Amino acid sequence: MVSAASESESVRNRKLLLGIGFWVQGLRCFPWMGVNFFLKDGMRVDPSTLQIIQNSSNLPMVAKPLYGILSDSVYIAGQHRVPYVALGALVQAVSWIALAFSATSGASFLSVTFYLLLGNLGASIVEVANDAMVAETAKQPSSSKNSKSSSSGALQSFVWMASSIGGVLGNLFGGIAIDKYSPQMMFFAFGIILCFQFLITLLIRESSLNLPRSPPNTGFKKQLSELFSALKKPEILHSISWFSLSYAIIPALTGTMFYYQTQSLKIESAILGISKVFGQAAMLLWGVVYNRHLKLISSRKLISAVQLSMVVLMLSDYLFVKGIYQAIGLPEYIYVVIFSGLLEVLYFFKILPFSVLMAQLCPPGCEGAVMAFVMSAIALAFIVSGYLGVALASYVGVSGEDFSGLPRGLLIQAACTLLPVFWASYIPEDVKGKAKKEN
Known part of the structure; x- marks a missing residue:
């Protein structure tokens, strides 16, 4: 029986570890703003190359199930979550500091890509361990009468808000720093922050987190078998399939829009930073609103509503690029700050209700592997x-100087975004949705 004092201490330690972890995760937009301008202005890449580098550097994220199985099955010094957080933070720190020095002395495409890959490898290891701890805690009944985080999604909302706060600060300071300092200084500063995360993580013992324990070293093959068994469950397989396809089917035009805003519209970097701050503030507000008012609504309904909202904003982008809003007197920078900032983060709004759903469906004992597989997908x-966005930009004839085909590309993007709504029945009704129907 866990005492109230012991549980209170474990809750504080979990919030400290996860709060810092997700805050730093959200803060990653700070150095990445520097990466975008370094590639555009320092290395003179075109929009397609920029987008290819951005997406290719995320390849380590695809191997998340491997990291999840390792953290589920291989204990380090009697711990199977905290050491992986520390390791991931250290790998990131090394990669960003190395990139700072490499970029200063004249970096090649190969070295920049390598360090970005290494940084995302460390980030993915941290994210897997943190997501697993959130999933494990969400399944844990609390001895406190007032604590219902396992059923209400309170912990998911907490880490969501921590990540959003990191995003707000990262974009705010990123927009300011890119005008006053070099991208290399931004890389170095973030590397130092990661060093602090590494040191703080070393001071926290996993035993103080009161996480559910499974037998250590249960074996890689056993964990892999349990992952496959979990994925065979229709409610899990169908949910992950729909969710990943709802993203994959959308041809992203992020690189093209970045060039359109900076090259064609001449939007200043500070305005772009404010736009991203507005988006992250919207994510923070979404976490608060979800926790207070939306957590009893079916995840299927919420996810479908977000998907439809994305379609509306993409059609709004079409009107903006066609000059409709400018014709009625709306300044370009106002639209970029509010609507572009909101659309950029709206992609991620679905993740909060979906993570709550998956925490309910995830079998005990392989939370790390299943949640890692979700994030990998x-x-x-x-x-x-x-990559589809690069192909679409080429198809409609968009380049760094010619944006005449962008409106047609935005219409195609909106049509592709609408398609998954018709398959929303693949998302199962979660526990809260069923309980609501029964009542």
């Missing part, structure tokens, strides 16, 4: 989406 979907 999403990462792969984003990569496919990015």
Whole structure:
């Protein structure tokens, strides 16, 4: 029986570890803003090359199930989550600091790509361990009468908000720093922050987190078998399939829009930073609103509503590029700050209700592997989406100087985004949805 004092301490330690982890995860937009401008202005890449590098550097994210199985089955010094967080933070710190020095002395495409891959490898290891701890805690009944985080999604909302706060600060300071400092300084500063995360993580013992324990070293093959068994369940397989396809089917035009805003519209980097801050603030607000008002609504309904909202904003982008809003007197920078900032993060709104659903469906004992597989599928979907976006930009004839085909590309993008709504029945009704119907 866990005492109230012991549980209170474990909750504090979990919130400290996960809060810092997700905050730093959200803060990753800070150095990545520097990466975008370094590739565009320092290495003079075109929009398609920029988008290819952005998406190819996410390839380590696809191997998340491997990291999840390792953290589920291989204990380090009697711990199977915290050491992986520390390892991932250290790998990221090394990669960003090395990139800072490499970029200063004249970096090649190969070295930049390598360090970005290494950084995302470390980030993916941290994310897998953190997601597994969230999933494990969400299944854990609390001895406190007032604590219902396992059923309400409170912990998911907490880490979501921590990530959003990191995103707000990262984009705010990123927009300011890119005008005053070099991208290399931004890379170095983020590397130092990761060093602090590494040191703080070393001070936290996993035993103080009160996580459910499974037998250590249960074996890689056994964990792999349990993952396959979990994926054979229709409600899990159908959910992951729909969710990943709902991203993969959308041809992303992020690189093209970045060039359109900076080259054609001459939007200043500070405005782009404010736009991203607005988006992250919207994510933070979404976490609060979800936790207070939306957590009892069916995940299927929420995810479908977000998908439809994405379609609406993409059609709004079409009107913007066609000059409709400018004709009625709406300044370009206002649209970029509000609507572009919101659309950029709206892609991720679906993840919060979906993570709550998956925490309910995930079998005990392989939370790390299953949640890692989910995030791996999403990462792969984003990569496919990015490559499709490059193909679409080429098809409609968009380049770094010619954006005449962009409106047609945006219409095709909106049509592709609408398609998954017709398959929303593949998302199963979760526990809260069924309980609501029964009542």
